[in-house]
Amino acid sequence: MHRFSQKILPYILLLPMGLLMVALVYYPIAVTFSYSLREMKLTRPNDTAFVGFENYVSVLKSQDFWYSLQNTLFLLAAVVILTTLCGFFVAMILSKEHRLAGLFLAIAILPWAMPPIVNGIIWRFIFFPGYGFINKLLLMLGLIDTPVDWLSNRWLLLSVVAVVTAWRSAPFCAIVCLAGLKSIPKELYEAAKIDGSGSFHSFRYITLPLVFPFIGIGTTSASITAINIFDEIVALSGFSDVGKNVLIQNYLTTFSFLDFGKGSALTYIIMGLTAVLGVFYLRSLNREVEF
Template sequence: MKREDKVLPYVLILPGVFIVVLTILYPILLTLIYSLQFYKLTKPYDRKIIGLQNYIEIFKDFDFYTALINTGIIIGVVLVVGTILSFTIALILNRDTKLSNILTAVAIIPWALPPVVNGVIWKFIFYPEFGLINKILYSLGIVDGAILWLNNRYISLIILGIILSWRVIPFCSILILANIKAIPDDIFEAAQVDGASTFYQIKDILLPILKPSFIIVIVNLILAGINIFDEVVALVGFRKIGEPFMLYNYNQTFSFFNVGYGSAISYMLTIILGALGFLYIRFLKKVKRDEKL
């Protein structure tokens, strides 16, 4: 092999390597350096290395734990609503009807819309005075005045979980639907011959086969819950009540101009996601070992 032939592949991948280094590795390294510094844009001449002090301050910050709890509530709502409705919608779309293709296309619309647009749409629904829900309740005589849906911390977090579920359910439904379509019909036909009802076909055949798909769906829902940001800003702005983790990070970095502290928060999120990823990989390995047995 000529020397040029050996060098050419490395030359061809150089643009890709340059993009990865510039857009991924360099920001990661720079954020790590910032997280070890006292770096406030309001005090540019007081910048200095303080080691792990930013990380220590995070664990002393009550707002950090509040943001984690808020994010946990959103994730809980998304997991319950998203998992149940994703599977239900997948079963509905799996029915062979003339409207199946149209319903599938319509189901994808919430996922295709930008998160900010989703937030604005739901803002009109839950607007305190002229929102759609308040109008419906008032016209039915259920309430006498406007309900301030977004002024309560826990109600607003549940609403955020519902909004996020509405956005991610289409993708999860299509993922489950694709795996349902891949299951041979002979399995269900044999179960029908043996007298198995639809309930037991779903419980004893469909759900065990779809277990890997549900794992992917759950991971996707958790990541969506952790990374929720645009819907929150579009719905309630940058307020403190019901502040999830990503909004807490953004406020510390860009609202309070505390770049060092905000960078440390970003790395804390990286550690949390890394731990979840590690558990996810361990779980997949366990599932594969059980399948071999």
């Protein structure tokens, strides 16, 4: 009896969560997949014929998809690089013993706690065409003669979006890296110092390898943030074609054009891309560290 309860009890305890996962995750995933195989435009409610993978083909053939994918990949690269560099740099500063370290830590975390849409709106005022803060500052410093239209050029807009997003995601990366830095035993640095190692060598052969898995966590988080950018783009440039990423394209297709068939196909394509990225990161995280 005891052995039986030992075998069964874990499953009983897992059951509520399992049911919730089925109802709220797996069922919608399955339904979305069935939508993606159908003609499912809500303005034609009587036309819901099975079309196989036609929606997928249509999405992959559309210029809008490839354009938005390019934007997504640019944002992914830019946000990951900016977040990692800024996050690690901030972590290095915060790791120094200081009386105001606690205060600095609290200030550094603030942007992370900000809702993305609020973040986007604040930055919109900063980059506002004509009389935004940045333009006023640059004009005052005499660096420009006429205001820069930050949000009308594709790559300029995407760069602004990347900066805005990195500003929000860097604190998390910094906190994770800080945890990594704090966990390195001081004895390692002392031993290295006795062996004649300088600051750079200690950083290169002790700090960096040991903090690498933590950077990996920060990078993974930044990647997910970068792929899921939505509010910042909407706040900065609305639903314009210029800065749209795959998520905006998905939103437009599904909810604006009410094409749930193509929208669901696009959802699955995005899900596939994200899954590939996830596997890649998880593999790199589990690498052995040598020092």
